[in-house]
Amino acid sequence: xxxxxxxxxxxxxxxxxxxxxxxxxxxxxxxxxxxxxxxxxxxxxxxxxxxxxxxxxxxxxxxxxxxxxxxxxxxxx
Amino acid sequence: xxxxxxxxxxxxxxxxxxxxxxxxxxxxxxxxxxxxxxxxxxxxxxxxxxxxxxxxxxxxxxxxxxxxxxxxxxxxxxxxxxxxxxxxxxxxxxxxxxxxxxxxxxxxxxxxxxxxxxxxxxxxxxxxxxxxxxxxxxxxxxxxxxxxxxxxxxxxxxxxxxxxxxxxxxxxxxxxxxxxxxxxxxxxxxxxxxxxxxxxxxxxxxxxxxxxxxxx
Numbered sequence: 001x002x003x004x005x006x007x008x009x010x011x012x013x014x015x016x017x018x019x020x021x022x023x024x025x026x027x028x029x030x031x032x033x034x035x036x037x038x039x040x041x042x043x044x045x046x047x048x049x050x051x052x053x054x055x056x057x058x059x060x061x062x063x064x065x066x067x068x069x070x071x072x073x074x075x076x077x
Numbered sequence: 078x079x080x081x082x083x084x085x086x087x088x089x090x091x092x093x094x095x096x097x098x099x100x101x102x103x104x105x106x107x108x109x110x111x112x113x114x115x116x117x118x119x120x121x122x123x124x125x126x127x128x129x130x131x132x133x134x135x136x137x138x139x140x141x142x143x144x145x146x147x148x149x150x151x152x153x154x155x156x157x158x159x160x161x162x163x164x165x166x167x168x169x170x171x172x173x174x175x176x177x178x179x180x181x182x183x184x185x186x187x188x189x190x191x192x193x194x195x196x197x198x199x200x201x202x203x204x205x206x207x208x209x210x211x212x213x214x215x216x217x218x219x220x221x222x223x224x225x226x227x228x229x230x231x232x233x234x235x236x237x238x239x240x241x242x243x244x245x246x247x248x249x250x251x252x253x254x255x256x257x258x259x260x261x262x263x264x265x266x267x268x269x270x271x272x273x274x275x276x277x278x279x280x281x282x283x284x285x286x287x288x289x290x291x292x293x
Contacts, residue, residue, distance in 0.1 A: 006224075006291065009248070009249070010224070010225070010228060012248045013228060013232075013244065013248050013249075013276070013279060014228070014276055014279055014280050014283065014291060015273070015276035015277075015280070017277070017280060020273075022266055022269060022270060022273070023265045023266040023269045024266045027178065027182065028165070030178050031169070031170035031171075031174040031175045031177070031178050032169040032170045034170075034174065035170045035171065035174055056269075056272075056273070056276070057254070057269055058253075058254075059185070059189075059253060059254050059255060059265060062185060063178065063181050063182055063185055066127070066128050066131065066181045066185065067174070067177055067178055067181055069131075070124060070127050070128075070177060070181070071174060071177075073127070074173075
């Protein structure tokens with residue numbers, strides 16, 4: 001049984017052993033990562049550890065999604 | 078001739094620099110600074126309102142006026158944070174995006190805390206037994222049952238009381254990390270480190286129990 005087969009609750013309990021940023025480091029890189037994503041650049045490669053943090057931290061993930069959505073809204077208004 | 082800038086991390090940042098120059102006046106004095114601060118506040122209020130109203134379903138009992146007040150408070154707090162941390166802005170993104178994140182953070186934390194204001198947060202470690210809802214059903218195999226038991230045993234025996242408390246509250250009880258931090262007199266980053274260490278210990282325990290591939 002691999003991590004991918006796990007029940008979602010077990011996945012959230014166990015996390016992953018992938019290196020990740022902490023919340024402060026994620027916040028420091030958030031704007032850069034979202035802009036890179038929106039430009040189609042390889043954001044996860046250029047900001048290593050941020051994606052893994054978003055998987056483990058729902059609060060930071062929500063703020064990442066909000067920033068991306070707000071910038072997308074700005075771009076069409 | 079300078080080498081062409083092939084770094085996508087930098088070259089794509091040259092987005093309408095003239096539109097961004099106003100933020101330099103935040104370092105000025107007098108009227109120029111006052112005007113720049115007002116402009117900054119307008120930007121932050123837009124982001125805070127966006128975030129608060131995007132999450133309004135989590136606050137169905139709260140009036141529009143109260144939601145807007147929450148956004149105003151978030152914008153005020155974010156303006157203080159941005160002005161205090163201006164020196165951290167290194168041009169790795171546009172200034173607008175960099176400033177937005179402060180308003181989104183303040184607004185989302187305020188909404189989470191308002192949502193949980195009148196709700197009890199269970200901090201008793203024995204409540205981890207709620208993991209039972211993740212138990213395998215009759216169609217699941219014995220391996221799943223053994224893994225679940227290893228996780229339960231790990232929560233019971235491999236974690237410190239603080240690690241157990243944070244893991245159970247955030248993952249099993251669904252308490253937002255900012256709400257838990259407020260109740261425990263801590264902060265998001267410190268609690269996330271506790272959660273990260275708890276997960277690592279749990280993975281080590283589960284691996285030693287015969288599931289080395291789990292969590293990889």
